[in-house]
Each structure stands twice: as structure tokens, then as C-alpha cells.
Amino acid sequence: MRTNDTVRAIGHCGQCEQCEHCSARSQSICSVIDQRDLHQLALHSQKIEIPSGRCFIEEGETARDFFIVTDGHAKLFNLLPDGRRQITGFADCGQFLGLASIENYAFSAEALTSLRVCRFSHIGMSLLKTQFPALERRLLEEASSELVRAQARMLLLGRKTARERLASFLLERQEVAPRSDVLILSMTRTDIADYLGLTIETVSRTLNAFRRDKLIEIDHITSIKLLNLTEIRLLADGEGF
Amino acid sequence: MRTNDTVRAIGHCGQCEQCEHCSARSQSICSVIDQRDLHQLALHSQKIEIPSGRCFIEEGETARDFFIVTDGHAKLFNLLPDGRRQITGFADCGQFLGLASIENYAFSAEALTSLRVCRFSHIGMSLLKTQFPALERRLLEEASSELVRAQARMLLLGRKTARERLASFLLERQEVAPRSDVLILSMTRTDIADYLGLTIETVSRTLNAFRRDKLIEIDHITSIKLLNLTEIRLLADGEGF
DNA sequence: CGTCTGTTTGAGCGCGTTCAATAATCGTGG
DNA sequence: CCACGATTATTGAACGCGCTCAAACAGACG
Structure with a gap:
């Protein structure tokens, strides 16, 4: 079962296998990782259920984990000391969480609905990366499109x-x-x-x-x-x- | 000479070898690429001088190249049809340009001062990446810190x-x-x-x-x-x- | 010296905010 | 099922931060 969950987390979007959007996303990573190796990935991941409203990533904390949303929605945000808040993005099914962090998380994340995520430890992730160079490439791709979106948002917020x-x-x-x-x-x-x-x-x-x-x-x-x-x-x- | 330039582009910041900031940046990439292999990198790069005010990346064009600034400053920006402009970042010595693009550039770039950059074709970059997995890791790191900065800027622009x-x-x-x-x-x-x-x-x-x-x-x-x-x-x- | 571009300063305006009141929605228990 | 309170959304009135328009000023260059 764990294997299956991880396959879904990385490859497919658990809840909605019919969903055009998610299966399109999954395609790109499924195609680069050999099916026989998928069970190895499972050893490094863990499926988690998060209730609506729960804050599961807190800005400033040491970034130990990396998440992939498999069902539900979350919001990512940054705060000013007096409470002013900027939501930097909404994470939907299939999205990666944790790219924007070096040693510590640079943002907070809270579940908008009841949420399912797959969690990877950074350590496990490093091992995976050396084992599957394609994973690193996939992450870079994801980071790139995240950056493109970020620029569009700056244009929106600024102008x-x-x-x-x-x-x-x-x-x-x-x-x-x-x-x-x-x-x-x-x-x-x-x-x-x-x-x-x-x-x-x-x-x-x-x-x-x-x-x-x-x-x-x-x-x-x-x-x-x-x-x-x-x-x-x-x-x-x-x-x- | 070409080899030297590329070593500088990837490893060191040409103009300012004393510069604390640049040598700190260089450290991380020099340490992951074997000195003996550096001449191979040179085959895939090209040093370019850009006069002040020249626009050298245009939003929407097919993203064929990847740049590293070795001297001078540039501005990256996005435009709305009526001329409203949002500068998404300033690129200083040592900075990577071109991460925020998938098939096409998602931004424009213009030299603020007379500028020196090292140019890598995406094709050459792909070859390099398979040859030096550490390069991909380095790019992902760079993309991560770029994302962190982007979130800080959203907070600034929005709140x-x-x-x-x-x-x-x-x-x-x-x-x-x-x-x-x-x-x-x-x-x-x-x-x-x-x-x-x-x-x-x-x-x-x-x-x-x-x-x-x-x-x-x-x-x-x-x-x-x-x-x-x-x-x-x-x-x-x-x-x- | 004049010209051109970029910067500063002033006066008035307007978009989006703030403050406040009302209305709709949801959850909960009787 | 409705009544009730709590939370969230809408609507109104007035304000103010940053914008617009306009004029004066400063610096760079021939």
C-alpha cells in the first residue's frame, strides 16, 4: 500500500486519476523513473492526512521535509510582525512544496481543505536524487515553472x-x-x-x-x-x- | 583563454577575485567540479560583452541560452501591453540568468552598465548536466534561493x-x-x-x-x-x- | 552656452483603504 | 426542523497614501 501511495504521490494524483491536469503532470515524472524502481521510492516517503485549517509548515523552522500534495488544497504565505499577510501561492493536487527553502522554510503553509500529502525527508530526497538523476531534473523543471509564475505575480502585485x-x-x-x-x-x-x-x-x-x-x-x-x-x-x- | 573565461564564469567572478561575495558564490560550484574537467565546460560556453542599455533577453523569445553575469549589472523585467513595467530583479556579478524560462524566456533583460556575461546554449547545458550531475544540483540550489527571494518580493509588493x-x-x-x-x-x-x-x-x-x-x-x-x-x-x- | 535626460518639488486627485453597519452563511444544539 | 450565535461577506461613507499632472531644477555632454 505504501508503495502504491508513493507511486501516486510522485506519479499520479491519488484522488483523481481521470483528472486531465494531474495525469499530465504525472506523465513527466512517471516517464523518467523506471517502474521497477518505484518501490524504492516508497521506502523514503510517508503519506499524511492534514485537517482543514492546520498549519503544517511554519516559516523559519528547519526544512527537514519536502511535500507533494495528493489531494485537497493548501495556501502558502509570508507574514509581517504586525500580522500583514501575503499569500504567495495556492498548492493544488500534484504540486511540490518545499522548493523555496534552503536551511529553513521561507514560508508557512496551511491546509485550506482537508489535505493529503506525501512527505519526503530531505535526507531521503538526497539519496533518491543520486539514485535517480532524473528526479533532480524534474525538480529543476518544477522550480523553473514556479519562478515563471512568481514573476507573473510580481507584475500583478506591483503594477x-x-x-x-x-x-x-x-x-x-x-x-x-x-x-x-x-x-x-x-x-x-x-x-x-x-x-x-x-x-x-x-x-x-x-x-x-x-x-x-x-x-x-x-x-x-x-x-x-x-x-x-x-x-x-x-x-x-x-x-x- | 576561453577555458579561463569559463572557469571564471562558473567558478569565479572575473572582475573581482578579491570580492567576498563572488568568491563565496564561486566556492560552491568550484568544489563540485573537478579541475581537470573544467576545460570541457569551456567548449560549451562563450564570453560576451554587452553595452549599457542593450536588451539581450526578450520576453517570449525561444529560450536557447543560459547566462552567468561575470561583470556589471543588469535588470530583469516584465511588461504589460500599455507599457507598465515590473522589474523582477537586478542581476549582479555571479548571478544566473535564464532559470525562469521553460520553452520561452518569461522575462526581458537589459544591461544597466556595460556588462560581461558567459553564455551557455541550453543544448550544451544539457550535455554538461549529464556529465556533471553536480551542476544540476547547483542550479536547483540557485533556483531555490531565487524562489525564496521571489516570495520576499511578493510580500513587499503586496503588503x-x-x-x-x-x-x-x-x-x-x-x-x-x-x-x-x-x-x-x-x-x-x-x-x-x-x-x-x-x-x-x-x-x-x-x-x-x-x-x-x-x-x-x-x-x-x-x-x-x-x-x-x-x-x-x-x-x-x-x-x- | 543650450539641449537633453533624469530628478526634485508642489498641488490636487482618485483608487483602494479604513471604519462601521448590515446581511448572508454555516455550524450547533434543542 | 428552526432558533441562535459566530463567522464571513457585502455595502456605505469618508479618509489618506501614493498617483497624476505640471513646473522647476540639476547634471551630463557636445
Whole structure:
């Protein structure tokens, strides 16, 4: 069973084997690691269940482990002493956690929903890397695309208007959504605000402005339907109104 | 000569062998690559001089090369269609350029001063990586610390005030400065503004407010002396006034 | 000396914030 | 099932930080 779990953690996204997104991710790592060697990976990993709301990585602590999300959602964030918070990313199924750390974790992580992760010790990870050079390559790839995303977020935080930020956010959520037109948000308005560098009031006002402009439909607080994708894309790219 | 240049590019920072910062960087990569193999690296690299103001990486172009800065300074940035710009980082001596790209470059890069870089083709880099697994490990380390920096910048752009941003900027520049108390800035006020998500006017006003508060001394537009480091640190961490 | 570019300074404005009140949503127990 | 309290979201009114627009100033270079 442990072997199976790890295969899922590294190769497949446990919960959703039908999921296009996750199986696409899994492809790249499954293809580089020989199936016969997979049981070896299992020896170095451990499956963990984390309840919603639990903080499982704390900024500043020595970075001993490395995680891969296999089910559920988490938020990663940084804090200022007075409580101001910046969410640097949301981790969805298949995502790696712990790349942004050297000796200590450079961020905190908290489960948004009940969460399943596969945990690897850094020591075990090092052993794995020497055994499977392809793993290191895979991690570098992941770090690269993480960096690309980080730059896009800096552009957003530094230069985009509130409307543009929310439009970008909706499109980003759409990319990881199972159904393309309806988003199920697992985060609160406060989380969205802290992710986009805004206040909850502005998030709320802007979303309702979108609704009035017939760009979206808000069926429920957590369920948003994208009506005018073309216009949302224009907005997100800074060419909207 | 080519061999020597590459040794410098990967191992040492050409111009400044006395420089504490650069030799510290070089240590980590020199130690993992056998001296006898260094001439092999040379076959895959090429030294390039870039005049000040020249744009040598353009966002969206196919990412064929990988760079290491050996002398001078560069700025990396992203643009919105209407010209709004976010500088995502400044590249100083010893820094890697090109990690944040998958198939295409995700950013543009322009020389701030006359610049020297060592260029590696991605193809050559792949060959090198299989030959020197330690190189891949080194790149992953570099990507990790880049990610850590990116998160700090998101916190800055999303949640810090103008004063806090400028204080953080000054400290960041101090870290790469040869003399610890006097900064020589190679970028214009416009660049600083685009780096911190502010306008040139706010940058100018805030710096002069710092001068009035006796936190800094502005000898020349490009030369800033840090007077009250304690207070600047407090400000940067969000605990100042 | 004038020209060009980059910086500083001033005055007024506006986007997003802050503060405050209301409304919706969820969980819980009777 | 509804009543109740706690939490989260929405809406309104007023403020203020940083922006915009505009003018004056400084430095570099021919």
C-alpha cells in the first residue's frame, strides 16, 4: 500500500486519476523513473492526512521535509510582525512544496481543505536524487515553472489594478479547475485579498462589479461561473476597461 | 583563454577575485567540479560583452541560452501591453540568468552598465548536466534561493508601505555592495520605482524624507550612505515608523 | 552656452483603504 | 426542523497614501 501511495504521490494524483491536469503532470515524472524502481521510492516517503485549517509548515523552522500534495488544497504565505499577510501561492493536487527553502522554510503553509500529502525527508530526497538523476531534473523543471509564475505575480502585485488582479486570479483558478467554466473556490475572501495584495472589501466590491458587468455569475460564495472569458482575458492582460 | 573565461564564469567572478561575495558564490560550484574537467565546460560556453542599455533577453523569445553575469549589472523585467513595467530583479556579478524560462524566456533583460556575461546554449547545458550531475544540483540550489527571494518580493509588493519598500531596497543593495555603508546605485529612479511597484515621484520623495530623518545621506544621486542601519532594518521588517 | 535626460518639488486627485453597519452563511444544539 | 450565535461577506461613507499632472531644477555632454 505504501508503495502504491508513493507511486501516486510522485506519479499520479491519488484522488483523481481521470483528472486531465494531474495525469499530465504525472506523465513527466512517471516517464523518467523506471517502474521497477518505484518501490524504492516508497521506502523514503510517508503519506499524511492534514485537517482543514492546520498549519503544517511554519516559516523559519528547519526544512527537514519536502511535500507533494495528493489531494485537497493548501495556501502558502509570508507574514509581517504586525500580522500583514501575503499569500504567495495556492498548492493544488500534484504540486511540490518545499522548493523555496534552503536551511529553513521561507514560508508557512496551511491546509485550506482537508489535505493529503506525501512527505519526503530531505535526507531521503538526497539519496533518491543520486539514485535517480532524473528526479533532480524534474525538480529543476518544477522550480523553473514556479519562478515563471512568481514573476507573473510580481507584475500583478506591483503594477496591476484591482480589476486586473481579480481577472487574473479567476483565470488562474480556471486553469486548475476540473470544469472549465465554473470555479469552485476553496479559499475565503480574506485569502483572495491576501493573495492579490488587496483588502476583502475591494475583493468583494470588484467581484460584484464583475457580476453587474455580466463578466461572471456568483451562484454561491464559493462558486463562480465565467460568462465572458474574452473580456476577462483582456482585463487580466491589462487591455480591458 | 576561453577555458579561463569559463572557469571564471562558473567558478569565479572575473572582475573581482578579491570580492567576498563572488568568491563565496564561486566556492560552491568550484568544489563540485573537478579541475581537470573544467576545460570541457569551456567548449560549451562563450564570453560576451554587452553595452549599457542593450536588451539581450526578450520576453517570449525561444529560450536557447543560459547566462552567468561575470561583470556589471543588469535588470530583469516584465511588461504589460500599455507599457507598465515590473522589474523582477537586478542581476549582479555571479548571478544566473535564464532559470525562469521553460520553452520561452518569461522575462526581458537589459544591461544597466556595460556588462560581461558567459553564455551557455541550453543544448550544451544539457550535455554538461549529464556529465556533471553536480551542476544540476547547483542550479536547483540557485533556483531555490531565487524562489525564496521571489516570495520576499511578493510580500513587499503586496503588503509593504512606500517607506518599508525603500528601506528593504536599501538593505538589499547593501548585501551586494563592496563597501557596507555606502551604496553605489547603478539604476535610475525609474528603475527603482519599477522594482518596488511605486512611481519615481514617490521614490524621490521617500528617499528625501529618509534624508531629513537622518536615516541616510545622499552624496550624489547614485551614491547613498546608510546612517541609521538599525532603524532602516526595523522599517524594512514593518516595525518602523 | 543650450539641449537633453533624469530628478526634485508642489498641488490636487482618485483608487483602494479604513471604519462601521448590515446581511448572508454555516455550524450547533434543542 | 428552526432558533441562535459566530463567522464571513457585502455595502456605505469618508479618509489618506501614493498617483497624476505640471513646473522647476540639476547634471551630463557636445
